[in-house]
Amino acid sequence: MQAVKREWQKIVYNALRELSQQKGVDPENLELAQVISETPPKPELGDIAFPMFPFARVFRQSPAQIAASLASALTGDERIGQAKVTQAGPYVNVHIDIVALTEEVHNEINERGDGYGENRSMADNRTMIEFSCPNTNKPLHLGHLRNDSIGESVSRILKANGSEVRKVNLINDRGIHICKSMCAYKEFGDHKTPESEGQKSDHFVGDYYVRFDQWSKEDPQAEAKARKMLIDWEAGEPGVNELWKRMNRWAVEGIEETYRRTGVSFDAVYYESETYLAGKEEVLKGLDRGVFYREEDGSVWVDLSEIDLDKKVLLRSDGTSLYLTQDIGTAIRRHADWPFTRMIYVVASEQQYHFKVLFHVLKKLGFQWARKLYHLSYGMVNLPEGKMKSREGTVVDADELFLQLQDMAAEEIRSKDREDHVGDVEQASAAVARAALNYYLLQVSPMKDMVFDPRESISFNGNTGPYLQYMGARISSMLRKYEEQDRSEPRGRFKAELLVVPEERQLIKLLASYPEIVIRAGEQMNPTLITGFLYELSRSFSKYYHDHPILHNEDRDLVVSRLELAKMVLQVLKNAFFLVGIPFLERM
RNA sequence: GCGUCCGUAGCUCAGCUGGAUAGAGCGCCGGACUUCGAAUCCGUAGGUCGCAGGUUCGAAUCCUGCCGGGCGUACCA
Numbered sequence: 001m002q003a004v005k006r007e008w009q010k011i012v013y014n015a016l017r018e019l020s021q022q023k024g025v026d027p028e029n030l031e032l033a034q035v036i037s038e039t040p041p042k043p044e045l046g047d048i049a050f051p052m053f054p055f056a057r058v059f060r061q062s063p064a065q066i067a068a069s070l071a072s073a074l075t076g077d078e079r080i081g082q083a084k085v086t087q088a089g090p091y092v093n094v095h096i097d098i099v100a101l102t103e104e105v106h107n108e109i110n111e112r113g114d115g116y117g118e119n120r121s122m123a124d125n126r127t128m129i130e131f132s133c134p135n136t137n138k139p140l141h142l143g144h145l146r147n148d149s150i151g152e153s154v155s156r157i158l159k160a161n162g163s164e165v166r167k168v169n170l171i172n173d174r175g176i177h178i179c180k181s182m183c184a185y186k187e188f189g190d191h192k193t194p195e196s197e198g199q200k201s202d203h204f205v206g207d208y209y210v211r212f213d214q215w216s217k218e219d220p221q222a223e224a225k226a227r228k229m230l231i232d233w234e235a236g237e238p239g240v241n242e243l244w245k246r247m248n249r250w251a252v253e254g255i256e257e258t259y260r261r262t263g264v265s266f267d268a269v270y271y272e273s274e275t276y277l278a279g280k281e282e283v284l285k286g287l288d289r290g291v292f293y294r295e296e297d298g299s300v301w302v303d304l305s306e307i308d309l310d311k312k313v314l315l316r317s318d319g320t321s322l323y324l325t326q327d328i329g330t331a332i333r334r335h336a337d338w339p340f341t342r343m344i345y346v347v348a349s350e351q352q353y354h355f356k357v358l359f360h361v362l363k364k365l366g367f368q369w370a371r372k373l374y375h376l377s378y379g380m381v382n383l384p385e386g387k388m389k390s391r392e393g394t395v396v397d398a399d400e401l402f403l404q405l406q407d408m409a410a411e412e413i414r415s416k417d418r419e420d421h422v423g424d425v426e427q428a429s430a431a432v433a434r435a436a437l438n439y440y441l442l443q444v445s446p447m448k449d450m451v452f453d454p455r456e457s458i459s460f461n462g463n464t465g466p467y468l469q470y471m472g473a474r475i476s477s478m479l480r481k482y483e484e485q486d487r488s489e490p491r492g493r494f495k496a497e498l499l500v501v502p503e504e505r506q507l508i509k510l511l512a513s514y515p516e517i518v519i520r521a522g523e524q525m526n527p528t529l530i531t532g533f534l535y536e537l538s539r540s541f542s543k544y545y546h547d548h549p550i551l552h553n554e555d556r557d558l559v560v561s562r563l564e565l566a567k568m569v570l571q572v573l574k575n576a577f578f579l580v581g582i583p584f585l586e587r588m
Numbered sequence: 589g590c591g592u593c594c595g596u597a598g599c600u601c602a603g604c605u606g607g608a609u610a611g612a613g614c615g616c617c618g619g620a621c622u623u624c625g626a627a628u629c630c631g632u633a634g635g636u637c638g639c640a641g642g643u644u645c646g647a648a649u650c651c652u653g654c655c656g657g658g659c660g661u662a663c664c665a
Contacts, residue, residue, distance in 0.1 A: 063645080089608065176665095177664085308590095313663045356591095379658080412627065413627095448594065449659085451601095459627095461614080463614085464627095466627065467627070467628090520604070547629080549623080551624045552623065
C-alpha cells in the first residue's frame with residue numbers, strides 16, 4: 001500500500017509541475033515532500049487523498065481550484081490506468097485500481113506465507129534486548145507480565161524487520177533481599193521443600209520472604225541476621241552458599257514455569273551473582289583513569305554535572321557495589337559476549353534516572369556503543385481499586401492471575417458445549433488465557449500507566465485477545481467446511497474482479513497495509529500498532545462475512561474468490577498474532 | 589523545589605510524518621439466529637480533546653505558561 005501511495009505521490013507531483021507550467025508558475029517552487037498522502041475520512045471518497053493547501057500560495061489560487069484542475073488533467077491520462085481521480089473540495093482523491101492491488105496482495109501473501117509483513121529494514125542491526133529481570137526471592141507479579149509481554153513482542157517485531165535479536169534476562173539472585181528469604185527459611189523452614197508442601201517452588205520461596213517481614217517486626221535480631229548472612233555469602237561461606245543455591249534453584253525453576261505458561265523465552269540468561277564483581281573492577285579502572293573520584297571515607301563517586309544532575313555513588317565506603325555498579329559490569333560483559341549495535345532495556349519508567357546515569361557513565365568510560373543504549377520504559381500497572389502495594393497484599397500474582405484467566409476460558413468453552421470441538425480443553429483454555437493477557441497488556445502504549453481490570457481482561461466480548469482468536473477459528477472453520485463439500489462439483493477460480501463490495505475493498509487495503517504497520521511498529525518499538533491493526537482487520541472481516549455469504553453462493557468463482565480473501569485474512573492474522581503473543585487456534 | 593511522563597465520551601483506551609463532521613471497547617437503551625459456530629453483527633445516546641496563549645491556510649497532534657496526577661530525585665533494587 002505504501003508503494004501505491006508513493007507512486008501516486010509522484011504522479012500528483014508531476015501533474016502539479018505540468019499545471020504550473022501552464023499557469024506560468026516556476027515548477028521549482030514545488031517540492032515532492034509537499035505532496036502529502038492521506039486517507040479520506042470515508043471510503044466512498046476514495047482510497048488516497050492529496051490536500052492542495054500547500055500549493056495555494058504558489059499558484060495564487062484556492063486549494064479547491066487547484067484540486068479541480070488537477071483532477072480534470074489526470075482524468076483520461078494514461079498514466080493512471082484503471083484508477084480514477086476526483087476532486088472533493090480542496091482535496092484530490094484517488095480511487096485506486098483495486099483489482100490490480102487485489103491480485104498483487106493475493107500473490108504476495110501466497111508467496112510469502114508466514115513471512116508476509118517481514119522486511120529487511122533493520123538488516124544491519126544486532127539488537128540485544130533485556131527484559132523481565134526477576135528477583136529470586138519471590139514469584140512474578142502483574143508488573144513483570146507487562147514487562148515480559150512488551151519485551152517478547154518488541155523482540156519479535158524487530159526480528160520481523162530484519163534485525164538480529166538476542167533476548168537476555170538478568171536474574172537478580174544476590175543481595176540483602178535474597179538473604180531475607182534465606183534467613184526466614186533457616187529459622188522456620190524445618191527442612192520443608194516445595195515437593196513436601198506440594199507448592200510451586202517460587203511461591204514456596206516467596207512465602208519465606210513474606211515470613212521474614214513478619215519476623216522482623218517481632219524480633220529486632222532478624223535484620224541483623226540477614227545482614228550477617230549477606231557478609232557470609234560474599235565471603236563464600238559454604239553453608240550459606242549451599243542454602244543460597246538450593247533456594248535460588250527453587251525460585252528460578254518456578255519462574256521458568258511461569259515463562260513457559262505465558263510464552264516467554266530468552267537466548268541468554270545472566271546472573272547478578274556472576275557479574276556484580278565485574279562492575280566493581282570497571283569502576284576501579286575508571287577511578288585510576290580519573291573518570292571518577294574517591295571521597296575521604298573511601299566511597300567512589302561520579303560527577304554528573306555534565307548532564308545537569310548531582311553526583312552518584314558507585315562504590316560504598318566499605319567497598320561493596322551497588323545496583324548501578326553491577327549494571328555497568330553487566331553491560332560491558334554483554335557487549336564483549338555478543339557485540340551489539342544497540343541494546344534495549346525494557347524496564348519500568350520509575351528507573352529513568354538510573355538509566356540516564358548508567359548510559360552517561362558508560363559514555364564517560366569511553367565505550368562507543370554506549371550511545372546506542374536505549375531505555376524502553378513503560379508505565380505502571382494499576383488495578384481498578386487503585387495501586388498495587390506489596391505491603392497491603394494487593395499485588396496480583398502472575399500465576400494466580402493466569403490460572404484465573406484459564407479457568408474462565410475453560411468455563412466459557414464448557415458453557416458453549418464446545419469441549420468436543422476443541423479437543424484438549426486445558427490446552428485450549430491456556431491459549432485463550434495467553435491471548436487475553438498479552439493482548440490486554442499490549443493494547444496500551446508502553447509509556448502510559450494503565451489499569452488492569454481482571455474482569456474486563458477475561459471478558460470474551462469486544463476488543464479482546466479471545467475475540468481475535470475467534471475470528472481466526474471461524475475462518476479456519478469455513479475452510480474446513482469448504483474442503484468437506486461435495487468434490488464432484490467443479491471448483492471455481494479466483495477472480496480478483498469479483499471482489500467488489502466496499503467491505504472487500506476495505507479488507508484488501510488493510511491487508512496491503514500490514515507490511516508498513518510492521519515497519520512502523522519496529523521503528524517506534526511499539527506493539528500497540530500491531531494490536532490496533534489486528535482489531536481493525538478482525539472487525540472488518542467480522543462485519544464482512546456476516547453480511548456477505550462466502551460459501552453459500554451459486555457462482556463457484558465467487559465462492560473461491562471470497563474464500564481466498566478469507567485465507568489472506570487468516571494468514572495475516574496469524575502473522576500479526578505471532579508478533580503480539582496471541583496463540584492461533586484452529587478451533588475454540 | 590528540580591527532572592520526567594501523563595491528562596481525549598460515565599469507565600478503559602486508539603488517533604500515522606499537523607489536514608475534510610475526533611474513533612473503538614465496556615456500560616446504557618433498542619434491533620438481528622429455519623442459512624458458513626450469536627465467544628457474533630447492526631443501530632441510538634454520550635466529547636468545551638485539562639485551561640490559556642502562540643506558530644500555521646489548518647492544531648487532540650508542534651511551542652510556551654498555568655492547573656491536576658503518576659514516577660523519580662538513597663552508600664535500595
